[in-house]
Amino acid sequence: MSQINVKLRVWRQAGPDAPGKLVDYSLTTDTHASFLEMLDQLNRELVSKGEDALEFDSDCREGICGMCGLVINGVAHGPSDTTTCQLHMRSFNDGDTITIEPWLARAFPVIKDLVVDRSAFDRIQSAGGYVSVGTGSAPDANAVAVGKEVANEAMDYATCIGCGACVAACPNASASLFTGAKIAQLALMPQGHPERKERALRMVDQMDKEGFGPCSNHGECEAVCPKGIPIKAIATMKREWLKATLS
Amino acid sequence: MINLEAHEPDGDIETGWERARFSNKLVNPANKRKFNILVVGTGLAGASAAATLAELGYNVKSFCLQDSARRAHSIAAQGGINAAKNYANDGDSVYRLFYDTVKGGDYRSRESNVYRLAQVSVNIIDQAAAQGIPFAREYGGTLTTRSFGGAQVSRTFYARGQTGQQLLLGAYSALMRQVDSGKVQLHTRREMLDLVVVDGRARGIVVRNLVTGAYERYWGDAVLLATGGYGRVFYLSTNAVNCNATAAWRCHKRGALFANPCYTQIHPTCIPQSGEHQSKLTLMSESLRNDGRVWVPKEAGDKRPANQIPDAERDYYLERRYPAFGNLVPRDVASRAAKQACDEGKGVNVTGRAVYLDFRDAVKRMGVDGVKEKYGNLFDMYERITGDNPYQTPMKIYPASHYTMGGLWVDYNLMTTIPGLFSLGESNFSDHGANRLGASALMQGLADGYFVIPYTLGHYIGTHGNDIKPIDTDHAAFGEAEEAVSTRIDGLLANKGDKSPLDFHRELGNLMYDKVGMARNEEGLTEAIDGIRQIREEFWANVSVPGRKDTMNQNLAEANRVADFLELAELLARDALERRESCGAHLREEFLTEDGEARRVDEDFQYSAAWEWKGEGEAHDLHKEELSFKYVKPTTRSYK
Numbered sequence: 001m002s003q004i005n006v007k008l009r010v011w012r013q014a015g016p017d018a019p020g021k022l023v024d025y026s027l028t029t030d031t032h033a034s035f036l037e038m039l040d041q042l043n044r045e046l047v048s049k050g051e052d053a054l055e056f057d058s059d060c061r062e063g064i065c066g067m068c069g070l071v072i073n074g075v076a077h078g079p080s081d082t083t084t085c086q087l088h089m090r091s092f093n094d095g096d097t098i099t100i101e102p103w104l105a106r107a108f109p110v111i112k113d114l115v116v117d118r119s120a121f122d123r124i125q126s127a128g129g130y131v132s133v134g135t136g137s138a139p140d141a142n143a144v145a146v147g148k149e150v151a152n153e154a155m156d157y158a159t160c161i162g163c164g165a166c167v168a169a170c171p172n173a174s175a176s177l178f179t180g181a182k183i184a185q186l187a188l189m190p191q192g193h194p195e196r197k198e199r200a201l202r203m204v205d206q207m208d209k210e211g212f213g214p215c216s217n218h219g220e221c222e223a224v225c226p227k228g229i230p231i232k233a234i235a236t237m238k239r240e241w242l243k244a245t246l247s
Numbered sequence: 248m249i250n251l252e253a254h255e256p257d258g259d260i261e262t263g264w265e266r267a268r269f270s271n272k273l274v275n276p277a278n279k280r281k282f283n284i285l286v287v288g289t290g291l292a293g294a295s296a297a298a299t300l301a302e303l304g305y306n307v308k309s310f311c312l313q314d315s316a317r318r319a320h321s322i323a324a325q326g327g328i329n330a331a332k333n334y335a336n337d338g339d340s341v342y343r344l345f346y347d348t349v350k351g352g353d354y355r356s357r358e359s360n361v362y363r364l365a366q367v368s369v370n371i372i373d374q375a376a377a378q379g380i381p382f383a384r385e386y387g388g389t390l391t392t393r394s395f396g397g398a399q400v401s402r403t404f405y406a407r408g409q410t411g412q413q414l415l416l417g418a419y420s421a422l423m424r425q426v427d428s429g430k431v432q433l434h435t436r437r438e439m440l441d442l443v444v445v446d447g448r449a450r451g452i453v454v455r456n457l458v459t460g461a462y463e464r465y466w467g468d469a470v471l472l473a474t475g476g477y478g479r480v481f482y483l484s485t486n487a488v489n490c491n492a493t494a495a496w497r498c499h500k501r502g503a504l505f506a507n508p509c510y511t512q513i514h515p516t517c518i519p520q521s522g523e524h525q526s527k528l529t530l531m532s533e534s535l536r537n538d539g540r541v542w543v544p545k546e547a548g549d550k551r552p553a554n555q556i557p558d559a560e561r562d563y564y565l566e567r568r569y570p571a572f573g574n575l576v577p578r579d580v581a582s583r584a585a586k587q588a589c590d591e592g593k594g595v596n597v598t599g600r601a602v603y604l605d606f607r608d609a610v611k612r613m614g615v616d617g618v619k620e621k622y623g624n625l626f627d628m629y630e631r632i633t634g635d636n637p638y639q640t641p642m643k644i645y646p647a648s649h650y651t652m653g654g655l656w657v658d659y660n661l662m663t664t665i666p667g668l669f670s671l672g673e674s675n676f677s678d679h680g681a682n683r684l685g686a687s688a689l690m691q692g693l694a695d696g697y698f699v700i701p702y703t704l705g706h707y708i709g710t711h712g713n714d715i716k717p718i719d720t721d722h723a724a725f726g727e728a729e730e731a732v733s734t735r736i737d738g739l740l741a742n743k744g745d746k747s748p749l750d751f752h753r754e755l756g757n758l759m760y761d762k763v764g765m766a767r768n769e770e771g772l773t774e775a776i777d778g779i780r781q782i783r784e785e786f787w788a789n790v791s792v793p794g795r796k797d798t799m800n801q802n803l804a805e806a807n808r809v810a811d812f813l814e815l816a817e818l819l820a821r822d823a824l825e826r827r828e829s830c831g832a833h834l835r836e837e838f839l840t841e842d843g844e845a846r847r848v849d850e851d852f853q854y855s856a857a858w859e860w861k862g863e864g865e866a867h868d869l870h871k872e873e874l875s876f877k878y879v880k881p882t883t884r885s886y887k
Contacts, residue, residue, distance in 0.1 A: 015798065032634070033524040040526055040749070043802070047747055052794050053802050057314065059487040061527045063628075064412055065318040082631070090634050111458055112799045119435065122315050126427040130420035131379045135299040135697045136370070138377035142334065145388025146381075154381035155407060158416065162317055189379040 272709025324411025352680020396685025482756020681831025
């Protein structure tokens with residue numbers, strides 16, 4: 001265990017309509033601490049000085065709930081190969097300057113400091129990101145066979161945690177990887193087939209309405225995705241949308 | 248007078264649920280839309296309940312404290328979900344799942360509830376598969392199962408190591424479909440801070456908007472609480488950092504009895520604490536114990552690196568003490584043994600609170616690739632968090648608070664002692680008795696939400712619908728509840744102390760692990776109760792919460808939760824003190840067999856302890872629901 005000194009440049013913004021700016025702090029922290037625990041520590045120091053704590057979102061702190069997400073030194077989730085909460089301070093060196101910003105996208109307005117409003121994702125999901133099967137009406141689980149490879153590939157897409165890093169990393173702030181992952185999962189699973197056309201049309205339409213940009217194949221989304229969602233999801237989304245449009 | 252009538256169906260257990268459903272009142276489909284149901288929490292239980300009730304036609308309002316209904320901590324469950332499908336053709340049945348669950352709960356659950364849980368388990372898998380959840384499959388396209396948590400049949404369904412995530416996203420998608428249809432109004436970033444009771448019935452809630460700080464009032468014809476467990480009373484736990492007991496505790500203070508708070512499960516295989524900064528502990532799947540060997544140095548205080556300690560100087564204590572089950576003993580046995588080793592000074596890590604889980608022999612036997620194939624993801628996660636490579640040096644593990652079997656007392660219909668207030672999933676006390684089996688939490692959450700509450704809520708509405716009139720949120724009871732909430736929030740902000748809420752939470756957690764954790768005794772519990780009172784007094788004298796109430800302020804939210812944990816902790820310790828026996832996850836050192844195993848005292852304690860709040864500063868009253876076992880006769884567990 002060792003201690004390092006870091007200089008933090010952190011986005012502070014009092015509210016949705018207030019101007020924001022980067023504020024400098026310096027902190028001595030333990031290399032075993034996680035990145036968010038380092039911010040907890042910053043908050044304890046701020047509070048002890050009577051200053052307002054820094055607001056940031058997190059919940060499970062084990063990389064699965066999708067609640068946390070920060071742009072660290074210009075990269076969504078920073079040098080973590082998964083989520084922000086799984087990043088530890090041993091990834092940094094003594095004397096480093098670390099710039100911390102929220103997801104920046106028109107469709108994700110800042111609520112306060114590093115907290116953004118991702119409810120646009122919920123609205124995309126509710127525009128058909130489901131199978132219309134009421135409780136109690138399901139056939140026996142084995143009545144519909146699903147090949148092992150098909151289920152595995154669908155799982156690659158279903159693993160999306162809805163964190164929004166794909167949007168934050170995209171130069172166009174596109175939500176195509178998020179939307180495509182759900183469309184691709186349900187296009188693979190036979191249970192999703194009856195509604196696949198309407199689903200593709202509605203989800204893509206909702207995504208556009210929310211103010212996310214178009215995909216122009218930069219691939220930044222796949223590079224930062226904490227769950228490694230294949231960018232093929234976007235191709236599937238476009239294919240599903242085109243097929244639905246033409247039929 | 249408190250009525251602890253369980254309202255179980257009489258007669259044969261096999262047909263009990265069917266008969267109960269038949270005798271339950273129905274609500275005319277056209278009338279359902281006249282009723283408003285408030286559902287608090289969007290984990291497996293809350294999301295599945297809200298979606299299903301909306302499908303039936305009720306108007307549903309759903310609340311969660313996260314930014315989306317997809318984030319509740321059900322999402323973190325790794326291993327799987329049990330169901331008595333018997334797809335593996337290996338002798339499983341509804342009766343066997345029922346039997347295993349009652350036995351696993353160490354004969355401290357209600358048989359009729361558990362039987363129903365086992366029955367509806369099969370429907371859950373059908374429902375989840377129909378939602379398009381990509382469960383693990385065989386090459387022929389059928390579902391794969393595995394044996395989990397010591398079960399002798401292969402009844403656990405899974406989706407990689409992310410079964411909770413997939414089931415939650417399934418329930419979330421069903422919920423969002425109802426949001427789409429307009430039958431569910433979703434309110435995110437809201438925290439329930441009080442229950443509104445009018446004429447003895449639950450009629451509304453007061454929530455705090457976590458973005459604006461505003462108090463909001465919502466009325467309903469029934470309130471469903473699906474707010475999870477209280478594992479963070481130990482501060483460090485596998486729970487998410489926002490998990491809390493506030494909603495359930497406020498309901499308790501409004502008259503809902505709280506049952507068996509001392510039944511708390513401590514999971515044996517978590518990544519240990521590395522320092523003061525720690526905010527949570529991460530669970531490592533207990534499947535690791537299939538191939539890893541648990542040991543500590545024989546000599547207390549041996550500080551040599553693990554690889555320099557020869558075999559003869561290692562104590563493989565689980566294999567030594569439990570030759571038949573070895574490293575695969577149940578969770579509570581493994582947790583307790585780890586604590587004992589550390590209490591004897593043999594613990595490893597800088598903190599002295601860890602034991603080794605060693606894969607050296609597995610690597611020799613299966614090769615690095617073989618181990619990687621089986622546990623690659625887990626090993627990567629371990630290395631990411633600790634910086635150690637478990638292929639080369641043993642993992643360090645330590646038990647952590649994981650799941651709470653206790654919770655609000657509910658009858659067979661999942662209704663608390665407040666008419667119109669229901670409690671689902673981990674927030675209630677039903678089904679798991681004194682210990683929960685692996686892969687059964689997901690099952691219970693979804694059973695309650697998809698398949699139990701739609702019927703039992705209908706019965707309540709059908710029976711009392713005519714007495715429940717729409718009310719105004721200007722009603723005096725709303726005013727009184729909001730006043731109580733706002734007085735407390737103002738009090739927290741006005742306090743001019745010098746310690747953060749986190750400092751108190753951590754102090755409470757240390758005390759709870761030390762004296763109310765894996766092994767308990769009369770002296771320690773008595774001290775714990777005094778200690779908790781002292782921390783609580785100091786909290787109100789010396790807590791400091793900066794910032795404002797009319798904006799996002801997570802410190803304020805945390806302070807409010809810690810205040811409730813400080814009350815709940817005392818009840819937990821008292822329950823543990825008064826249960827003078829060992830059962831399931833509750834171990835009293837005075838009640839051990841000659842072999843040092845848990846000893847139940849059925850003649851005195853075969854009951855569920857339901858505690859009644861009597862007011863600030865007053866001791867709780869104990870009410871007992873006697874348990875009878877007509878089908879599964881109590882025996883003593885043995886893992887020798």
